[in-house]
Amino acid sequence: MSRRDARERARERIVRGAMRVFSRYGFFRAPVHLIARESGISKGLIFWYFSSKDELILEVARRSLPADLLRKCLEERQGRELLECIGRRYLEKYRDEEMRSLLIYSMGISQAYPELEEEVRVTCDELLREVARKAYGDDSPKSMVRMRALFGSLLCYVLRRPRNVSEEEYLRDLLEVLG
Amino acid sequence: MSRRDARERARERIVRGAMRVFSRYGFFRAPVHLIARESGISKGLIFWYFSSKDELILEVARRSLPADLLRKCLEERQGRELLECIGRRYLEKYRDEEMRSLLIYSMGISQAYPELEEEVRVTCDELLREVARKAYGDDSPKSMVRMRALFGSLLCYVLRRPRNVSEEEYLRDLLEVLG
Amino acid sequence: MSRRDARERARERIVRGAMRVFSRYGFFRAPVHLIARESGISKGLIFWYFSSKDELILEVARRSLPADLLRKCLEERQGRELLECIGRRYLEKYRDEEMRSLLIYSMGISQAYPELEEEVRVTCDELLREVARKAYGDDSPKSMVRMRALFGSLLCYVLRRPRNVSEEEYLRDLLEVLG
């Protein structure tokens, strides 16, 4: 038990370091030795916990995409509350710049990593459809348009956060516009 | 004059080749020698026309972002027609996969290239605001929310193009939802 | 006593595992962790029993060269029977592929390990000379030529074992040819 915990804690430390470095340099410009330094461990150890840099990239990218928050909201909420939950969590997750950078980078590489592509597909096809059904009662084209507008709008807000509009206000206006 | 034309034609050839290669490998995983082969121009010559790979990346990324189409529509159209124009051109530009890949990749690297970041800033702040004024008569928070919803929705549609919904239908529904 | 036995048994287990791994990968391409896995002993422990990988290589290489069998035959036999004994034991030792691989690999590295080089020198100079004296009564150049022909022929047979010729037949013909 303690063994597994230690292992898990070490992996976590590496992933955290990797997130900081990746968010600054991008996945492919970030050399592994910087990640090692940032996590305070040796370069070799990274390859003890992750079989390759790609595996580490994958782990970080998965955490950076919004699928997890969508799933959580889907479990907890129904109807219009669901949309609010998603919006709130989305804005919260990407509030700090590190996550924001990682989000863009991760979207950028999703085509090159089958596992990521699948995650994006599930998010955009299945999860969004489910949200539509739970929030609007159907997944008609128009409801799906609303879903994309919601999601895309949040993405835009996050990518280029406007100065004078608080998250609260933005979310309220957004939900109002989407009806 | 002929000199300049020849120069321009060569540069264009390279950029075209670069777009094909970049869209397949991503900017940083695409080696210059592949671009050379793809455009039928020697590797050395690429550095005659572009001072560095970064300059080439910049040129390609600029063409891949949607600012140009926004500007064009802003010049040509007014009122609600403006939104339709943007939607139509947006969907057209990113209809083929190459452009779509480049769009994501370009967004992904925009933070690392000051010129790109500026372009994104102008697009999301100034151009979008101008569109809001011309289409809705004001740039109130709510109008801006609509702008982001429009833009983000188009992005989502393009990133993960749904099977059963034509561009026409999608655009019509989208504009209807946004009022 | 039991202590020493246990120690010896552990060392033996490691050497056996090492032989299997070395024969597959060659001495320098075989990572220690594979030897550990193959012998069912932890990587760290290997360095408890052997001060370095080189020491393990040395031990395996020594066992893989034919000096031991030469010495044994020299103790037991005289005259022409000695040659037959050598031939028989040689063919027997290198009957299985593992030993065959190790023989070649060991010859290949003998130059780089002083202890091995000495072993090869003793084998080719002293032991062979002794065999010549015991088998032919002298170590004249011609007798030594016969020795090398015997030895080299066995090596060739073993390296590239012909399909249609049994060990028995080969040995008989060989001894006949060498007179």
Place this chain on the structure above:
Amino acid sequence: MSRRDARERARERIVRGAMRVFSRYGFFRAPVHLIARESGISKGLIFWYFSSKDELILEVARRSLPADLLRKCLEERQGRELLECIGRRYLEKYRDEEMRSLLIYSMGISQAYPELEEEVRVTCDELLREVARKAYGDDSPKSMVRMRALFGSLLCYVLRRPRNVSEEEYLRDLLEVLG
């Protein structure tokens, strides 16, 4: 023409440097940067001419095995003269230590490189058989035994060159013994 020549000369230079370095360190312990230094070129250039270190190893190993000299003799000579030709050329080829080291190393890795294994197979099976037919008029088991004795003896002589016996004498005695 001049282009190809330059290319060929550069490749040759690398191969020569590689042979020197490989003969000293063995194929796997010889780092590429030493080969570069020894050939007086940059490390990167080696990979311009050879797609990988393995390819370079292969080229060197092929030159270090005796197949070429066997083929040449087979073309030029008949009968007993053939054996003499082989013996002479063999002793000549492996007169200097570099070639001798490379011979052992190359034999040692032949199992790991399919192309080399094929070369060894052809040498030991087909070429040796052809020599037997041309020298003794048949490829009976006994003739093949003689072939292996010839070849193996030469190998032994070369691996552990005796001090007091000149090549000439050795060869004369050897041929006499083999009848």
Place this chain on the structure above:
DNA sequence: CATGAATGAGCCTTCATTCAT
């Protein structure tokens, strides 16, 4: 004794960029 986590030197290879022709 025993384990497996930790280290860091070093290796092969890639690739942007320069240069001689």
Place this chain on the structure above:
DNA sequence: AATGAATGAAGGCTCATTCAT
């Protein structure tokens, strides 16, 4: 302008060896 040979700085990864437990 044009070519492709040449350079060298990194980069990802392996692996022998050590160490804390």
